[in-house]
Amino acid sequence: MCGISGWVDFERDLRQEREIAQEMTDTMACRGPDDRGLWIAPHAAIGHRRLAIIDLAGGRQPMVAEGEEGETAVLSYSGEVYNFEELRAELSARGHRFRTRSDTEVVLRAYLEWGEELAGHLNGMYAFAVWDARSEELLLVRDRMGIKPLYYYPTPHGVLFGSEPKAILANPLAQRVLDAGGLRELLSFVKTPEHGIFSGMYEVRPGQVVKVSRDGIGKRRYWRLDAREHADDVRRTVETVRGLLDDIVARQLISDVPLCALLSGGLDSSLITALAARLLREQGLGSVRSFSVDFAGYTENFKPDLTRSTPDTPYVHELARHARVDHTDIVLDSAELMDPAVRAAVLRARDLPMGIGDMDSSLYLLFKAIRGHSTVALSGESADEVFGGYRWFHDREAVESGTFPWLASPATAVHAGAELLLREDVARLADLRGYRDERYREALAEVPRLPGEDGHERRMREVSYLHLTRFVQILLDRKDRMSMAVGLEVRVPFCDHRLVEYVFNVPWAMKTFDGREKSLLRAAGADLLPDSILQRVKSPYPATQDPSYDRALHGRVAELLQHPDSPAAALVDWDRAREIAAGPPSPASRSALERLLQLDRWLRQYRVELAL
Known part of the structure; x- marks a missing residue:
């Protein structure tokens, strides 16, 4: 998978800045252990941290042609190209010679052959x-669905870039400033394309x-969702979905290291695992x-809530058998x-202080435990989108609400809980x-x-588009990090x-042909x-x-509220926070208090300057 970083400056000799370039690269050690x-020329420093997946010996980077x-x-590359074997054959026929078995070299040779048009030839993340x-x-390139992250920071004479903001922030040229626009994006539960928060x-x-x-910085979209007529009937559509899934999973099983399934x-996850x-x-x-x-004790003491009617474990064990x-x-x-160490790692x-709390901590701990056995995992993420x-999707009130449907749903409105804590002047701003x-x-x-x-x-095409370009980015970003x-x-x-292009253009009536959600996927996996x-x-x-989790959370916040010198006090109404911390637990209060703890730690640890 890997982490990438770099620095381009057309006015200075970056060979004299090796130490800073190395610091930027080393922030990505978690992504590439x-x-x-590090490759350096007068005006470019290109860094790479590697997680070896394919061609363990031959895929070292940065790779130079x-x-x-x-x-x-x-090339400094992060990700997997699943059609790299076909591309290698095509490029070999065009005269390219390969020294390794890695998909990295295929991407590099594809650039030499097609220039910036290479992205249109790639299937992968x-x-x-x-x-x-x-x-x-x-050239900075990102996959079509945004599975892998990539940030950049323009400077007076070039740019800084990295897989994550921390790589950029390691360079003294990058300012750690949160302005009003960044605060709005941070708290909105809507991931706006291209917005970097800082x-x-x-x-x-x-x-x-x-x-x-x-000459500066130019941007071009090489892929976007298009509207096309769907000519297949239900039977043919289900067959096509299944055929695509068979091919996709087969491609994504290729690995030179241990692989597992979530x-x-x-x-969604059961179908991927069974396939x-x-x-x-x-x-x-x-x-x-x-x-x-x-x-611990979750299944035995489970209580249905707004979004979960059953615990997972009994179904997990049934599918495993x-x-x-x-x-x-x-x-x-x-x-x-x-x-505290886990929360700091998250x-x-x-x-960024995303305020998801235990759902981030548990995902981090799950992945940490898995890493002791496997290096690659298949996920069912994004099937809902x-x-x-x-x-x-099936709540007419949410669909016709005149905003992003997930914000109109009680099931997810709790994630906007930070609004409960904002100072009145900050909330107005x-x-x-x-x-x-x-x-x-903008999205519409x-x-x-x-x-x-x-x-x-027409409306359900809009709803699908909103999820495939906004909501899914929130979840993919979380899973990646x-x-x-x-x-x-x-x-x-x-x-x-x-798969995304095909299903996006299937009429909504066909997507729900059996009167349920995800009708096509259910039919496509019925035999498995x-x-x-x-x-x-x-x-x-x-x-x-x-x-006990809520008690501990409320206790941590009560401790924080004894320190009015917290930088979070510039954003948060301390009296309102005390009221919520002293009150009964609820999904909204949990979200708000999680956000407060993270805001405090983030502002301190990242030395963020507020410019509101």
């Missing part, structure tokens, strides 16, 4: 930088190429390992979830409702349309752009799963229900 590399006149291009030594131009920082948009040259007992298990057995490679997260996988439960307790992984699985409205109008203006499409079908913090590569088959899992209602990632 196996190796490190040599031409008749010396070095021609340098990736974020990479190419420095062209001939033209002294930098003032002056940007994120390469999914499906985008950013070019940096002496299993929650829901339709992986069948494919491995057919290849004579044995069974697949699977892992799930659980909390049915698909004959080697399964392990990772059972956590509240002390582990509240461990914040360091995020670089692709196939329409969330409850609010932030105007989060106005900010969300503006972002919503992007939606591709079909001539004659109107009514509910928590997994890469421990050096685990998580692959997301449902984000294959071929037990009926109990096929019929199970969507249950999102679990949150602990242990009362």
Whole structure:
């Protein structure tokens, strides 16, 4: 998988800045614990930290292409290209010679062959930088769905870049400033494309190429969702979905290191796990390992809530038996979830105070435990966005609310809990409702349309687009940060752009042809799963229900509130925070208090300057 970083400056000799460039690169050690590399020329420093997955001996980076006149291009690459074998064959036929078996060299040779058009040839999850030594131009490229992150920070004479903000912030040229726009984005629960939260920082948009040259910075979209007529009937559509999934999972099983599956007992992860298990057995490679997260006493004392009607574990175990996988439960307790070292690691992984609390801590601990056995994991993430699985897709009030549907749903509105704590003057300045409205109008203006499409079908195309370009980014970012913090590569088959493009254009009536959510996916996996899992209602990632967790959380906040010198006091109403901390636990109060603790630690640890 790996982490990348770099610095381009057309006015200084970066060979004199090796120490800073190395510091930037070393912030990515969590993403690449196996190796490190740094390539420096007068105007470019390209860094890399490697997590070795394919061609362990031959895939070292930065990878340099040599031409008749010396070095021609340098690549620092993070991710996996799943069609690299076909591309290698095509490039070999065009005269390219390969020294390694790695997909990294395929990407480098693809650049030499196609230039910035190379991205259109790639199938996978990736974020990479190419420095062209001939033209002294930098290319930053991100995969179509934004599975892998990539940030950049323009400077007066060039740019800083990295897989995560921390790589950029290691350079003294990057200011650690949070302005009003950054605060709005941080608290809105809407991930705006290209917004980097820190003032002056940007994120390469999914499906985008950013070019940096002496003439400045240019941006181009090489991929976006298009509206197309869907000609297949239900039977053919289900067959196509299944055929795509068979091919996608087969490609994503390729690895030179141990691989496993993340299993929650829901339709999405169960289907991926069952497909992986069948494919491995057919290849004579044995069974697949699977892992799930659980909390001590959770199943025995489970109480249904707004989003979860059943605990995961019984379904996890049923699928493990049915698909004959080697399964392990990772059972956590509240002390582990509240461990200050774990919470510090989560914040360091995020670089931002996202306020999700125990759901981040448990995911981090799950991935940390998995990393002791496997280096690659398959995930069912993003199926709900692709196939329409969330409850609010099927809630007419949320769908017609005039905003992002997840913000209109009681199930997710609790994540906006930080608003409960804002000082009155800060809340007026932030105007989060106005900010969300503006972002919503921007997103709607992007939606591709079909001539004659109107009514509910038109609206559901809009809802699907909002999820595939905004909401899914929140979840993919979380999964990437928590997994890469421990050096685990998580692959997301449902984000294959071929599947996304196809299903996006299936009419909503066909996506719900059996009167349920995710009708197409359920039909496509009917032969692989037990009926109990096929019929199970969507249950999102679990949150602990242990009362001791809430008591500990409220206690931590009470301690913080004894220190009015906290930098968070510039944003938070201390009296309101005391009231919430002294009150009964609720999903909204948990979200608000988690955010307060993280805000305090983030402002201190990252030395953030407020410019509101």
